[in-house]
Amino acid sequence: MSKGKAETRKSEVLQGTLDLMILKTLDVLGPLHGYGIARRIEQISRDVLQLNEGTVYTSLLRLQQQGWISSEWGASENNRKARFYSITARGRRQLANETENWDRISGVIARVLQLSPER
């Protein structure tokens, strides 16, 4: 399972942002199961994000291990048994922190990119 260095970094960044997106999704839309989360992210990213849906589960496990989301079994739309994930209080705090970080970083980058060449 060895990847190239650049690819590794990219997939790590992707995993990190995926975690964030899942947290936000759960925060906004309430408890969802894995399929539901994948669909919403697909919608939100307007099909720009092409990832294997299975990776969602890796993120979900990581979020669970950190205590940011919790899970319990329930019934899905078609009355099938499904595992629903919901955000926890810790998760909400983490979301707030991360959002602030993003805003700050993207603000800085935006300002840097708007600099025009000096005469």
Added chain:
Amino acid sequence: MRGWRKFWWKAAALLSRKRRDPEFDEEIAAHLKLLEEDYRRQGMTPRRARSAALRQFGNVTLLKEVRHAMTTFTAIRTILQDLRYGARLLRKDLGFTTVALMTLALGIGASTAVYSLVRAVLLESLPYRNAGRLVVPRTIFQRDSYNDRGSVSYADIIDWREKRDFFDAVSAFNSGSVSLTDGEDPERIHGLVVDERFFSIFGDPFVIGRGFTAAENLPGAGRQAVLSYGLWMRRFGGDNRALGRRIEVNGIPHEIIGVVRKDSTWPDDAEIFRPIGTGGTPDANMLRRDNHVYAAIARLRPGVSISQAQAWMTVAAARVARTETNRAGTGWKLHSLAGYIVPSGVKQAILALFGAALLVMLIACVNLASLVLARGATRMREIAVRGALGASRPRLVGQFLAESALLSAAGGAAGILLAVRFGSRVGTVCAG
């Protein structure tokens, strides 16, 4: 902080015996089912829908592997696996296992037993303060055969006491059996009669109470007794109020004035001490040079070596032998306390035994190594198959290490059991 949560996750997973994760399988299956239905609604055939769903989901096996790696202490799991497999293999090959275990048990048992003896007898110092300065003066008799452990006369003790620049203190004592005649169980035990300097030479090793005073050592006085720790526990249950109570020795009540510590050892394993009655002015009988009825123990002055003191004693003894009646051919020998307890003959025997035990251990190791090697040769095919299936070198090595570890642990345990059970016999044989 973050690392801890992950740790508890993995720990919980370790304790649960489930090898698979059926719940996760169910979750994935449900997800795939939903994807399939989506595609079917779009008009695909069931088979096409299934492949499309799988393609969109991604590699299921890889996902499960990644998840497994995230939720287990892989290292511990592997070790446990290897141990279980190793145990199974060893049980199947009972012939090899028995021989290997016996070899190990013998080697380890012998070495352990003899080493315990060596440690107790040779390495551990005596439990007294200033044990290095304690010496045992004895008379040398040469009439029938050479004996340097003869009893001493009181006049000799007086001479040593007067040599104050060599000896801190010299104490007279004697040993014998006594009967404890009170209480429900009269018993016969070993006892010592000692003077007022005896216990101070040993650093006053008292749990409670004290030793004898000069007044208590006067002839005719001396109705006091000091008990050993064991006797105190046996007859008085370790009660501090035993001090001042009476114990009847040979029909005569004595007042208990002290109890000595648990780790102290005394000549003949004596359990009770009474005053010897050598206090005051010695009478003519006591002063006879040929009355060798006493034992003595002395403490050297700090800075005086045994050889120095011995040199003086040899000269002084020669003078006594020349001038006193019935003392021709006698001399004085100064033993160190440690050397007196373990005479050099016994010491050498023990060391020889230790060497032998180490050799036995060496032979056992060599035997075991060849056994394991032979067994390894018959397993080459198993290794080849495992390697072909993808086992990495470390894992293969780990497997064999686990088996060896199991053998060693079992063999070691058996060896220690042997040593505990039969070890004391080794000591008795050596002493005899």
